Amino acid sequence: MTERDTYYLTKLRNVKKALARNGIDAYVVKTSAEARKKALSLLRKGATVGIGGSRSAEEIGLLDALRRGNYNLFDQYADRLSEKDSLTARKQGTHADYFVSGTNAVTETGKLVNIDGLGNRLAAFCFGPEKVIIVVGRNKIVSDVEAAIDRVRNVAAPINAIRFGLSTPCVKTGRCTDCNSPQRICNLTLIIEKQRTKGRMSVILVNEDLGF
Numbered sequence: 382m383t384e385r386d387t388y389y390l391t392k393l394r395n396v397k398k399a400l401a402r403n404g405i406d407a408y409v410v411k412t413s414a415e416a417r418k419k420a421l422s423l424l425r426k427g428a429t430v431g432i433g434g435s436r437s438a439e440e441i442g443l444l445d446a447l448r449r450g451n452y453n454l455f456d457q458y459a460d461r462l463s464e465k466d467s468l469t470a471r472k473q474g475t476h477a478d479y480f481v482s483g484t485n486a487v488t489e490t491g492k493l494v495n496i497d498g499l500g501n502r503l504a505a506f507c508f509g510p511e512k513v514i515i516v517v518g519r520n521k522i523v524s525d526v527e528a529a530i531d532r533v534r535n536v537a538a539p540i541n542a543i544r545f546g547l548s549t550p551c552v553k554t555g556r557c558t559d560c561n562s563p564q565r566i567c568n569l570t571l572i573i574e575k576q577r578t579k580g581r582m583s584v585i586l587v588n589e590d591l592g593f
């Protein structure tokens with residue numbers, strides 16, 4: 382393990398304890414392969430599964446495994462899906478048995494912070510799916526909610542806007558201007574402070590940089 386890995390392992394273990402204090406199950410794993418295996422072990426075969434847009438889930442091979450596996454996947458990102466069918470899949474995902482996603486940031490005090498354009502991911506985080514499984518790379522750890530929102534607005538959102546081929550101001554400047562663009566992707570902010578239902582939410586903390 383490198384010094385960097387050792388440093389982040391300690392941080393991840395601390396975040397795991399903080400999440401546990403907030404009623405959220407958490408697991409620390411070292412690699413993407415372990416993260417994928419852990420996530421799949423939490424899913425019931427044959428269940429319905431919704432997904433949130435997550436480069437992290439994609440990078441660890443989880444999205445592919447869900448597509449190939451014995452699940453009823455509501456996949457709004459499937460090839461050649463019409464806009465109407467994509468919206469239907471997003472709606473179905475909000476009341477699937479499981480919801481699999483990344484998160485924009487996790488604080489050292491165990492809070493999960495996410496900002497959406499449409500809100501289907503936030504809806505599923507809040508209520509609906511029996512179980513929510515979240516994959517998080519070590520690069521998403523921030524000190525507090527303020528730092529989390531700053532991270533989303535000034536790192537994750539501009540990169541996502543570039544990914545989606547949008548023409549929001551942050552694409553040009555790399556900084557958030559709290560824009561009024563019709564293509565704005567920062568419309569709804571959710572701070573998950575705690576979970577009431579034990580075992581509903583599981584976070585897999587990975588000692589690798591994942592997503593953005």
Ligand code: SF4
Pocket residue numbers: 533534535538539542549550551552556557558559560561562564565566567
């Ligand atoms: S509010 Fe607008 S400028 Fe700011 S990050 Fe979101 S899309 Fe970019």
